[in-house]
Amino acid sequence: MRPEELLCPSPKGLYSPAGDFYVDPTRPVARAVITHGHSDHARRGHGKVLATRETLSIMALRYGADFAGETQAIAYGESVDVNGVRITAHPAGHVLGSAQMALDWRGLTIVASGDYKDAHDPTCAPFVPVRCHVFISEATFGLPVFRHPDASHETAKLMKSVALFPERAHVLGAYSLGKAQRMMALIRQAGHSAPLYVHGALTAISAYYEQAGVPLGEVRHVKGVKKADLAGAIIIAPPSAITDIWTRNFPDPVTAFASGWMRVRARARQRGIELPLVVSDHADWDGLMASVTATGCEELWVTHGAEDALVHWAGTRGLRAKPLHMVGYTEEDEAAEGEAVAEAEAGPDAAPQDGAS
Numbered sequence: 001m002r003p004e005e006l007l008c009p010s011p012k013g014l015y016s017p018a019g020d021f022y023v024d025p026t027r028p029v030a031r032a033v034i035t036h037g038h039s040d041h042a043r044r045g046h047g048k049v050l051a052t053r054e055t056l057s058i059m060a061l062r063y064g065a066d067f068a069g070e071t072q073a074i075a076y077g078e079s080v081d082v083n084g085v086r087i088t089a090h091p092a093g094h095v096l097g098s099a100q101m102a103l104d105w106r107g108l109t110i111v112a113s114g115d116y117k118d119a120h121d122p123t124c125a126p127f128v129p130v131r132c133h134v135f136i137s138e139a140t141f142g143l144p145v146f147r148h149p150d151a152s153h154e155t156a157k158l159m160k161s162v163a164l165f166p167e168r169a170h171v172l173g174a175y176s177l178g179k180a181q182r183m184m185a186l187i188r189q190a191g192h193s194a195p196l197y198v199h200g201a202l203t204a205i206s207a208y209y210e211q212a213g214v215p216l217g218e219v220r221h222v223k224g225v226k227k228a229d230l231a232g233a234i235i236i237a238p239p240s241a242i243t244d245i246w247t248r249n250f251p252d253p254v255t256a257f258a259s260g261w262m263r264v265r266a267r268a269r270q271r272g273i274e275l276p277l278v279v280s281d282h283a284d285w286d287g288l289m290a291s292v293t294a295t296g297c298e299e300l301w302v303t304h305g306a307e308d309a310l311v312h313w314a315g316t317r318g319l320r321a322k323p324l325h326m327v328g329y330t331e332e333d334e335a336a337e338g339e340a341v342a343e344a345e346a347g348p349d350a351a352p353q354d355g356a357s
């Protein structure tokens with residue numbers, strides 16, 4: 001039996017011939033299994049969607065309640081049978097509700113991890129390695145140059161700058177789903193108890209995190225707040241908003257950006273970021289190697305990102321490994337995030353009008 005009978009790449013995403021469903025399909029399909037709520041993995045318009053309750057809620061927030069014909073929730077550790085394939089959800093540690101989907105069929109186990117990280121994150125359940133024959137991994141940061149420092153260490157840089165420049169506002173760019181809320185939680189852990197201000201694209205998702213039991217402290221929409229009241233404040237916004245006209249109404253803003261890409265200094269410079277913070281929701285090079293090893297897999301499939309280095313490394317470890325060259329999953333989650341932001345901005349909180357006045 002070939003693993004490809006259970007799961008194989010297709011133009012619409014990973015397809016299960018045995019179970020007749022797709023995992024994170026990039027186009028509308030009859031039956032989809034969704035790993036997490038980021039817009040490159042969770043799209044609208046499928047017939048049936050199986051995902052965690054949190055992922056389903058996030059999709060409803062982003063796309064409206066009618067994002068799919070039918071939905072079914074799966075909890076961590078729970079199994080659901082789809083046409084004879086047993087699907088079990090396990091925490092991926094990526095964002096709230098993110099799940100690795102383990103597919104069992106005729107004694108074969110394939111784990112589709114979606115996006116994942118093994119680093120600590122106070123806003124979601126930690127990544128759990130799942131024993132399997134075939135592990136499917138992303139490789140967004142699949143190069144030895146990518147080693148993410150401790151997130152609390154990066155957050156301390158922000159807190160130091162806030163203390164140093166109490167008359168200035170700090171505008172922190174962070175992807176609206178996951179990163180923004182993780183930064184809020186980290187800022188709270190660092191002892192900052194003042195209200196955090198957010199761009200309109202972040203209000204609903206942040207409120208959902210609170211409702212789901214992730215405490216973020218007081219989070220206020222920045223719209224309408226007087227400029228003088230934002231001295232010393234931290235304002236969190238989607239990456240696309242932090243360098244545009246939107247920040248003009250804040251007092252002498254310091255621009256910060258929390259992303260794994262901030263490890264590349266040229267990127268920070270290009271974007272005019274004064275305070276780059278290397279905080280990522282993806283596994284770094286060490287994390288990828290450790291996570292793949294912990295699954296005990298015999299075979300590694302790499303969906304997207306810097307596939308070649310990880311495939312090469314796996315070969316040196318005696319694993320069969322291949323790149324899947326999946327399209328539709330962005331190497332930079334920025335592009336996917338850009339879509340979500342564009343959607344949010346099309347609403348009443350359109351960015352240019354969203355500034356403090």
Ligand SMILES: [Zn+2]
Nearest residue numbers: 036038094115
């Ligand atoms: Zn993601």
